[in-house]
Amino acid sequence: MSITGDAEAAARLVSFGMRPKQLPGRDVVYAELVRRYGEDSAFKQLTNAVASGLGLMVLDVSTQSGAVLAATDESVFEIKMDSYARQSKIRERRDTEKVLHGLVHLASAALGYPRPDDLANDTYIGRVSVEQVDGVVREACRILDERAAKAEENNDPLSGAPELEQAWRAYARRPAAAATKDGRLASDTTRGMVSRALRFLAEQGFLVQVNAEQGGTYRTTPRYQVQVRELAADSAFEELLALNVVSVGDGAGTLRPSISDTL
Amino acid sequence: MRAPGDRLAWPAVRDTELIGGGLADEGLARRLKALACTAPLHDLDARKAKLDWAEATVYQMAEIALHTIDQVAIAMDFDTGADHHEVVRRLQPFIAAQAPGRKADEHVRVGRWVLDNLINVGTADRGFRRVYGHVDANGVYQRRAFDFKLLIELAAPDGEVYLRATDEAINVLVGALDTDVESAHIAAEVKLENLINRGRLADAKLAAEQARYRTVQYGETLRAKLDATRRDVRAVDWDTEMPEMLDSALSHIESRFRAENAILKNITIARDEAEDVDRKRRAAELVDIVGDCISRHTQLQSRLQAAGATFRAEQDRQQFSGPPQRATIDLFGQLLVPTLELPIADAVKPVERFFQGSSGLTIPAVPSLSALVSLLLRPAPERDKLVGEVPEPELVPPETLDYYSDEQWRHADELLDLPEVPRRLSGLLAEAREIDPQLARLVALRALHSYSPEVAAAVRQGDDRALIAIDDGTLLDDVEFGGADLLLASAFIDRSELEISGEPS
Numbered sequence: 047m048s049i050t051g052d053a054e055a056a057a058r059l060v061s062f063g064m065r066p067k068q069l070p071g072r073d074v075v076y077a078e079l080v081r082r083y084g085e086d087s088a089f090k091q092l093t094n095a096v097a098s099g100l101g102l103m104v105l106d107v108s109t110q111s112g113a114v115l116a117a118t119d120e121s122v123f124e125i126k127m128d129s130y131a132r133q134s135k136i137r138e139r140r141d142t143e144k145v146l147h148g149l150v151h152l153a154s155a156a157l158g159y160p161r162p163d164d165l166a167n168d169t170y171i172g173r174v175s176v177e178q179v180d181g182v183v184r185e186a187c188r189i190l191d192e193r194a195a196k197a198e199e200n201n202d203p204l205s206g207a208p209e210l211e212q213a214w215r216a217y218a219r220r221p222a223a224a225a226t227k228d229g230r231l232a233s234d235t236t237r238g239m240v241s242r243a244l245r246f247l248a249e250q251g252f253l254v255q256v257n258a259e260q261g262g263t264y265r266t267t268p269r270y271q272v273q274v275r276e277l278a279a280d281s282a283f284e285e286l287l288a289l290n291v292v293s294v295g296d297g298a299g300t301l302r303p304s305i306s307d308t309l
Numbered sequence: 310m311r312a313p314g315d316r317l318a319w320p321a322v323r324d325t326e327l328i329g330g331g332l333a334d335e336g337l338a339r340r341l342k343a344l345a346c347t348a349p350l351h352d353l354d355a356r357k358a359k360l361d362w363a364e365a366t367v368y369q370m371a372e373i374a375l376h377t378i379d380q381v382a383i384a385m386d387f388d389t390g391a392d393h394h395e396v397v398r399r400l401q402p403f404i405a406a407q408a409p410g411r412k413a414d415e416h417v418r419v420g421r422w423v424l425d426n427l428i429n430v431g432t433a434d435r436g437f438r439r440v441y442g443h444v445d446a447n448g449v450y451q452r453r454a455f456d457f458k459l460l461i462e463l464a465a466p467d468g469e470v471y472l473r474a475t476d477e478a479i480n481v482l483v484g485a486l487d488t489d490v491e492s493a494h495i496a497a498e499v500k501l502e503n504l505i506n507r508g509r510l511a512d513a514k515l516a517a518e519q520a521r522y523r524t525v526q527y528g529e530t531l532r533a534k535l536d537a538t539r540r541d542v543r544a545v546d547w548d549t550e551m552p553e554m555l556d557s558a559l560s561h562i563e564s565r566f567r568a569e570n571a572i573l574k575n576i577t578i579a580r581d582e583a584e585d586v587d588r589k590r591r592a593a594e595l596v597d598i599v600g601d602c603i604s605r606h607t608q609l610q611s612r613l614q615a616a617g618a619t620f621r622a623e624q625d626r627q628q629f630s631g632p633p634q635r636a637t638i639d640l641f642g643q644l645l646v647p648t649l650e651l652p653i654a655d656a657v658k659p660v661e662r663f664f665q666g667s668s669g670l671t672i673p674a675v676p677s678l679s680a681l682v683s684l685l686l687r688p689a690p691e692r693d694k695l696v697g698e699v700p701e702p703e704l705v706p707p708e709t710l711d712y713y714s715d716e717q718w719r720h721a722d723e724l725l726d727l728p729e730v731p732r733r734l735s736g737l738l739a740e741a742r743e744i745d746p747q748l749a750r751l752v753a754l755r756a757l758h759s760y761s762p763e764v765a766a767a768v769r770q771g772d773d774r775a776l777i778a779i780d781d782g783t784l785l786d787d788v789e790f791g792g793a794d795l796l797l798a799s800a801f802i803d804r805s806e807l808e809i810s811g812e813p814s
Contacts, residue, residue: 064672102670115670123670127661130668141657148660151667152648156640165637177464185537186646202453205440209654216653219456221435223464224428225393234433237464250669261464270667278666279638282648285659291647 055079056093060100063113064123066251066269070109083107105276110168111268116277130246145213146220150236150243152282153183155274158253158266165275168268174253176261179240180222187218237261338443342455345439346477349459350374353426360422361704363415367408373423376403381460382474382525390463390473397421427460428472435462479525528609531558535616538623547620555613562610566603573599713751720744721751725776731798734778735785753790756797767802774799 059079062068070077082089084107093113097104101121105114117124131140131147157179158172159165191214203211217236224232232238244264247253252270256263353370380399384391400420405413429435436458443453459478462470534554538547573596580592638644648659713721724737734756741748759776767775778795785794 064670066669116666117670122673124665125668125671127664130664139653141653145653145656145660148656148664149645149648151664152640152645152660155663155667156645159640162637162639165640181536182641183645183649186641186649188533188537190646190649202443202455205452205454210652212649213651213653213656214649215456217649219434219436221458221462223470224430224435224462225470246668252667252669273667273669274640275637278663279640279644281666282644282659282663283638285662286644286647289651289655289659291651 052089052092053096055082056089056096059083059093059107059113060097060102060104060115063097063102063104063107063115066112068112070112076112077109080107080109080112083113106272108268108272111272114269114272114276116273139208141209142216146217146236147239147243149183149213149217150179150239151247153179154240154243154247155270155278157182158270159274165271165279168271170271172266173256173263174244174266175259175263176237176240176244178260179244180236183217183236184222187214190214191218338441341441342439342457345437345441345455346457346459348439349427349429349437353423362418363411365419367411368404368419369407370419370423373400373404373407373419374427376400377420377423377427378459378474378478381472382479384472390471392469392471393424396424396472400424424460427478428462429458476529525605528605531609531613535612535619538616538620551616551620555616558613559610562606562613565606569599569603569606573603713747717745717748717751720748721755724748724752725755725797725799727776727797727799728774728801731779731796733783734795734797735787737797738787738790749789756795759797760795762800764800764802772802774801776800 058075062073062076062079068076070080083093084090093107094104097115098118101118101123102115103118105116107113115123127144127148131144154174157174159170160172164170164172190212203215221235223237224235226232233242241262244253244262247270248255248264252267252273253264254267256265350371353374357365357368357370377396377400380396381391384395397417397420400423401413401416404416404419405411408416425431429437434456436456439455439457440452441455443451445451457477458475460472461475463473464470534551538551576592576595576599580589580596644659644663648656651659720741724741734753737752737756738749741752755776756778760778760780762775762777764775776797777800778797780793781796783794785792
């Protein structure tokens with residue numbers, strides 16, 4: 047095939063990756079390109095180069111997930127947290143809103159892949175619901191609260207320094223639900239935020255709605271697994287390492303849940 | 310002999326002790342928090358006069374608030390709490406009793422207003438915050454924030470929002486602030502038995518109600534533990550801690566059954582033997598309350614008995630994991646929990662990175678004519694299920710606009726600046742009328758006002774003079790105004806003596 051033909055095919059694979067709901071299993075051309083990416087290393091390099099020229103990186107290309115792409119910093123494809131967490135209420139602190147939304151996304155992934163093994167296992171499909179995600183974070187907050195109370199020092203936040211308040215306090219303080227005049231769910235409650243996050247992830251092709259039970263129940267897609275495993279978890283983990291708050295697991299490299307000793 | 314350094318160190322230690330370290334200080338903080346819980350109730354009464362939709366001073370808002378918390382606490386059982394409308398409806402007789410002459414609409418509105426304020430609708434957190442001082446181990450005074458809620462809203466599985474009273478609210482209501490659940494429970498029972506023995510049934514009813522609130526609170530504590538198990542088996546220690554807790558809870562219920570059945574028997578006898586009608590009625594109420602307590606215990610007991618089965622079912626469902634196939638991150642234990650523990654300012658970066666990594670791409674929209682046409686022809690999208698808070702503002706009527714213009718005020722100031730010779734009001738009115746017909750009225754009003762000048766206010770405001778009017782008996786001869794033809798003069802305020810001098814004749 048000619049160079050121009052190859053470039054076109056590579057660009058087409060990238061453009062398939064931009065449509066997250068399109069899957070190789072449902073499209074012959076897509077499936078063929080995915081197969082070629084796996085077998086032809088020159089084509090693979092070309093595709094990666096096309097993607098990187100556009101400000102994208104290829105996280106994975108497989109039959110289950112298709113081409114999974116991520117935006118590099120400052121790329122036109124990047125979704126800014128600032129615009130996602132934009133709030134009509136100005137009086138609330140911006141950082142607090144951002145952290146709450148971020149925690150909700152983190153918790154959605156944590157519930158979708160509760161054990162390290164689930165994240166590693168390509169065939170694992172997780173289930174999340176609005177009620178569960180909120181419940182998981184609240185439960186963690188409760189444990190942290192108990193732990194703080196056990197420490198026997200006064201741990202109420204300092205009134206003069208709201209930015210030093212721990213994130214779990216902000217989450218625990220925010221109501222789970224609130225009634226509005228027309229009976230809809232208020233968006234600045236935690237359940238409102240979770241509901242929004244799950245619908246957003248479904249629009250991005252990372253979740254598929256199963257039913258409306260428990261405020262909306264979704265299952266995860268292989269695409270989401272790749273996205274969380276290959277990029278999101280690591281980059282967040284690095285940030286935590288930079289803040290010196292995470293201890294790396296033992297020599298075997300297996301990272302075990304560390305929560306069981308706190309209750 | 311003491312070293313000089315020792316002597317210097319003494320006062321510092323004493324100061325710390327004086328500010329209050331150790332236990333005494335902890336008690337202070339606890340009492341301050343308890344006090345804070347009552348503040349929202351006082352606040353209601355402080356603000357009721359400002360309501361513009363009703364003349365609400367006749368209502369005792371704090372009483373209504375306590376009654377509201379009562380209603381919610383009674384309606385709380387294991388699965389649900391109280392519905393907003395139901396609570397407001399139940400409040401009606403109580404509110405109506407306070408102002409029988411008012412319309413039912415207003416009673417409903419008062420009920421809703423109190424309920425909204427107890428939830429604190431309109432703030433993002435829907436809670437209250439009080440700042441209190443705390444002296445830490447080093448003797449440094451710090452201001453800390455105490456966040457609390459009185460009523461919280463929760464979503465039921467069917468999507469309905471219902472109310473529950475928080476521990477703080479129940480503590481405020483019962484009046485036993487910051488006490489151990491179990492011991493307070495027993496204390497209430499003992500008190501009840503005492504009261505019955507002495508025949509003081511009114512107090513006995515109160516104690517029985519307190520015992521019931523304690524029962525509800527105790528049920529809440531256990532419910533939280535069971536919920537945690539249902540979410541994640543690993544989060545709860547089912548090896549030793551949970552069986553122990555279930556055992557102690559069951560034996561607790563057993564002893565309560567014994568005590569309450571004994572009490573029930575006693576009061577039933579008291580009810581049947583009482584001859585005084587009022588006492589008979591109150592004993593009957595007591596029987597109802599204790600009966601309710603027993604049924605609540607029964608409910609709690611059946612939950613406890615089902616707990617083991619819940620655990621086994623959850624264990625099957627949340628199957629145990631094999632060894633990880635490759636090194637990955639434990640999202641919950643290694644990302645979520647550490648991030649939750651970070652201060653807000655530090656947590657922004659990790660969550661932002663995670664969001665960027667997991668949110669995927671946004672595809673920039675490319676405008677095209679054909680797409681635009683179909684976009685415009687598209688039927689209106691369905692309303693978003695989520696909506697921002699629409700607070701109902703409490704409007705304050707605007708300041709009445711100034712009747713007189715700045716210009717007129719300036720003219721009046723000039724006319725009434727009379728530092729040396731006092732002048733008659735009639736002359737001033739005539740002069741004012743020449744400048745502006747309306748000005749005469751302003752001058753007359755200000756003259757009248759200065760007949761009883763607020764000298765103290767002028768001194769406080771730092772004015773150097775005040776207008777003084779004197780009535781010497783002359784009648785005012787004017788087309789527009791009648792009364793005394795006042796003598797007007799500016800009096801200087803002698804600040805050095807803080808006395809008024811230069812007063813005219």
